[in-house]
Each structure stands twice: as structure tokens, then as C-alpha cells.
Amino acid sequence: MSNQSTTSDDILACARSLIVAGGYNGFSYADIAEVVGIRKASIHHHFPSKVDLVRTLVARYREESAAGLVALQAQPDPLEQLRSYLDYWEACIADASAPFCVCALLASQLPVLPEEVSFEVRAHFRFLLEWLASVLDLGARQGRLILASTPRDEAEMFMATVHGAMLSARAFGNPEVFGTVATQLLQRLKPAAA
Numbered sequence: 001m002s003n004q005s006t007t008s009d010d011i012l013a014c015a016r017s018l019i020v021a022g023g024y025n026g027f028s029y030a031d032i033a034e035v036v037g038i039r040k041a042s043i044h045h046h047f048p049s050k051v052d053l054v055r056t057l058v059a060r061y062r063e064e065s066a067a068g069l070v071a072l073q074a075q076p077d078p079l080e081q082l083r084s085y086l087d088y089w090e091a092c093i094a095d096a097s098a099p100f101c102v103c104a105l106l107a108s109q110l111p112v113l114p115e116e117v118s119f120e121v122r123a124h125f126r127f128l129l130e131w132l133a134s135v136l137d138l139g140a141r142q143g144r145l146i147l148a149s150t151p152r153d154e155a156e157m158f159m160a161t162v163h164g165a166m167l168s169a170r171a172f173g174n175p176e177v178f179g180t181v182a183t184q185l186l187q188r189l190k191p192a193a194a
Contacts, residue, residue, distance in 0.1 A: 008046045010036045012057050020100050024054060024109050024117070051114045054106075058120035061102050065124065069131045078139030079190065082132075082158075086182040089162065094175040104163040129155050136189075145189045154189075161185050 014035045018027035029040045029050070036043075047053035068088070072081045092098035103124040110118050132155035139145030147154045165181035 007036075007038065007042065011038075011043055011046055011053070012060065015053055015057050016061070016102055019054070019057070019102055020098070020105060024106060024113055051116055055114075055116045055120055058103065058106065058117060058124065062120060062124045062127065065103075066127055069128070073135075077144060078135045078142065079144050079186070081135050082139075082189070083186060086162070086186065089166065090175075090179050090182060093166065093169050093178045096175075099175075100166050100170060101163060104166060125159070128159060132158050139189070143191065146191050147189070158185065 011032055014032045015027065018031055018035075021027075029043045032043055033040045043053070047056065069085070072084050075081050075084065089098075089101075093100075103121050106113060106117065106121045107125065110121065113121070129152070133151045136145060136147060136154045136158070137151035140147045140151065149157075161181065162185070165178045165185075168181065169175050169178040
């Protein structure tokens with residue numbers, strides 16, 4: 001059983017890197033078979049179709065992301081929660097371990113994605129939006145954050161800025177672009193020093 005799990009995990013990890021590199025239609029089971037060192041039939045054993053594979057990948061990504069965001073709430077300071085979220089992405093982009101959010105990349109392809117995959121992608125964004133809105137709301141109520149509009153509107157802007165910064169870092173081939181944008185994003189939310 002553990003061998004199947006390991007093979008399944010290897011397939012998912014490979015698919016994730018291929019999606020980040022080229023999108024949903026940018027890879028095939030043949031590509032995964034070559035990288036993982038297995039036959040295409042073995043991939044079909046674990047994931048009968050590409051839809052099954054990518055839906056499972058995004059569902060797992062959502063679960064991991066949700067667990068990470070919930071863990072950030074152990075920090076009592078909402079500003080530090082946001083900083084930790086941004087630091088995570090800055091590190092992933094800098095060391096190229098996760099240079100782009102899988103769901104952000106797939107969201108750009110929603111019109112051509114199968115519905116099962118689209119459902120998982122949208123669920124990721126709904127959860128992230130709610131988490132950000134709750135952190136921003138708490139920060140505003142504590143006086144730790146200054147919001148220019150409602151927590152939900154600010155969360156939409158925050159989320160769009162983070163994903164846009166990922167895109168800019170990729171477009172310019174410069175991971176530091178993300179850090180520059182992230183710093184400005186936090187500065188905008190911090191209250192003026194007393």
C-alpha cells in the first residue's frame with residue numbers, strides 16, 4: 001500500500017511541476033511517465049484520466065494550503081500572519097520550489113478546464129478570500145491594520161496583488177520583484193507610527 005502511495009505522490013508532484021511550467025494542456029501522461037520513470041499504464045492505474053489527476057492534485061493543494069493558513073493563525077498578530085503568508089511565497093519564488101500558485105495558474109485557464117477541476121480551483125480561491133478577510137477584519141478591529149475599504153474588498157485586492165506579484169516576478173525573471181510588491185502591500189496596511 002505504501003508503494004502505491006509513493007507512486008501516486010510522485011505522479012502528483014510531477015504533474016504539479018508540469019502544470020506550473022506549462023498549464024493544464026502543457027503536459028501529458030507520457031511526460032509524467034518519462035519523469036517519474038513508470039509506464040503510462042501505471043499512471044492510469046492511479047488516475048484513470050487527466051481530469052482525475054488534476055482534480056486530485058488541486059484538492060490536495062487546497063487541503064495543504066488550508067492547513068498552512070490555519071497554522072498561521074497561531075500567531076496572535078494579524079499583521080504577522082499576513083507577513084508570514086507573504087514570506088512563504090517569497091521564499092518559494094526565490095528558491096523556485098513553488099514559483100507560482102497552482103490554483104492561480106489554473107484560474108487563468110478556467111474557460112478551458114473541465115468542470116471538476118474548475119470547482120476545486122474556485123474552492124481554493126473562496127477559502128483564501130475568506131481567510132484573508134477574517135485576518136484583515138481582526139487586524140482592523142485590533143487597530144493593527146488600516147483598511148481603506150471593507151475587509152472582503154481588501155482581501156480581494158490583497159489576493160490579486162499577491163498573484164499579480166507572482167506573475168510579475170515570472171515575467172521579469174526576477175524573484176525579487178515579488179518581495180518588493182509584498183513589502184509595499186504590507187506598508188499600505190500598517191498604521192502610521194504613533
